Amino acid sequence: MTYQPLAQPHGPVNANRIAAAVEFADRVLAPQGEAWDTGTASPESALREAISMFTGTAIPRDLGGFGDGVATQLRIYEELARRDMGFTCALAVHTNVTVAMSLSPNAALRAAALPRLISGQAVGAFLLTEPGAGSDATAITTHAQRVTGGYAVSGRKAWVTNGLYADIFAAFCQTEPGSGARGVTALGFARGDSGVLVEPALDLMGSAAMGTTDLTFDGAFAPDTAVAFAPGTAFKAAMYGIDVARLGVAAMCNGAAMGAMDRALAYAAGRSTFGKPVIDHQGMQWILADAATAIEASRSLTFQAARHFETGTPDATLTAHAKKLGTRSAFDTISQTMRALGANALKRENGFARQLAAVRIAECMDGTGEIMNIVIGRALRAQG
Known part of the structure; x- marks a missing residue:
């Protein structure tokens, strides 16, 4: 039996995309959610499939997305979370990274990253929170030191959703210690980059499908071409x-x-x-x-x-x-x-x-x- 809610979105909804979400939830999430949550199976392949099916919803057509809009995106989240919310959170975080990349003024970075993020070839992670800076994001201390051709980054990020599977890390760092929001920049890193150390998954009370980890930057280098948002806009x-x-x-x-x-x-x-x-x-x-x-x-x-x-x-x-x-x-x-x-x-x-x-x-x-x-x-x- 399916509960039929009365409240409906104000904007247009792509019914085919919603039907695909229901089918995916029944076919993939319902039978596997418990195994993912207990750590006896990995959701990574399912996550990449879901990304290829749904992440483009939030991205304009001229950037390679489906251009379906906000209402459709939210309805997709509802139907997927109806079966497994932890998995849906992993997809949503990836989608948010993709949306952020679509808004980056760095056209070359956008062109290189967006197709991979929309297709599921790459999984994205959003790195803002730190062990000592959560609610107050202006207090981040991960330091991006200006060096020739880019930045050398050192510091630690916490609560990295998708850290276990991510290929692309969008990291917010401080370029001018003590400057607060003004000095924050957003840099892109790839798994395997020198100095990018992904830690084991956190043992949480649930939502193991989110693949949440901490991550350490130990002198990792980000070239100027990897600046997604510069200080002052990041x-x-x-x-x-x-x-x-x-x-x-x-x-x-x-x-x-x-x-x-x-x-x-x-x-x-x-x-x-x-x-x-x-x-x-x-x-x-x-x-x-x-x-x-x-x-x-x-x-x-x-x-x-x-x-x-x-x-x-x-x-x-x-x-x-x-x-x-x-x-x-x-x-x-x-x-x-x-x-x-x-x-x-x-x-x-x-x-x-x-x-x-x-x-x-x-x-x-x-x-x-x-x-x-x-x-x-x-x-x-x-x-x-």
Whole structure:
């Protein structure tokens, strides 16, 4: 049984692309998600296939993409995350790197990297966070020292999604220590470059499919031709990328919540207690009704925020609202829908544990709920 939400995107949606996402989710994610999450199988080949099918959605046709737009991208994330959110996060991070590369003023770098990123020949990773600099991105200390022909880079990056599989690393570094946002530059590195040391995957509570690692730069050289965004523009590009990521997280959380509703509705309709289906008991109907309301509210807010991206006027505050509500409501929805299955919800085969952990991890990605409150609070203060 599939939950049918009422809220719909404001912009046009490519129905064929959504159908492909549903087919991929059923064919690949549903049977393999648990193996990826427990580390008994690698999602890398599936990730590269998904990239070739879906990453071009967000990229204009004149740059080699499909040009389908924001609404289609979010609906793809929903349908994939409905089955496996951790895997979808890996795809979304790669897609965000690809979007950033499409916006780079470095035409030669763009021309070299974009075809590989769109086709899945290359997997991308976004390197901003550091062990001592997460919420305050202006405090990054990875140093890009100016040398003849480019930069020598030293420092450490943390929480690198796709670090395990990435071929291209988009790293934000500080060229002028103490200068804050003004000195940040974005440099491109390749796996195997001298001085680029990828560490083993982090042992997280879930979402092993994200292949999250730390990474150390030990005097790695980036030539001037590898500058994706120069100082003065790079930090703004990073913040735009974070906003794009927050919108994606909201959509993925909505998808994970819908997937939980799918399982709850199917089980409650097929299992009888006290002489009637579980779903016919008023108590269960009310639990599922509250979950449905949460999903509808979160999707409506996410699509409202998406409309601003579609018109080229992204609203950071609205996006923060969507990300905060999406992560919180998805966690609550998954927790509550588990009650429809009783003890059976505790079995890994039913996916609740994997998805619940993934949503909790997503709450920490691209700014926690507390950071979203800071963004929202500043906007409220400006109104005062």
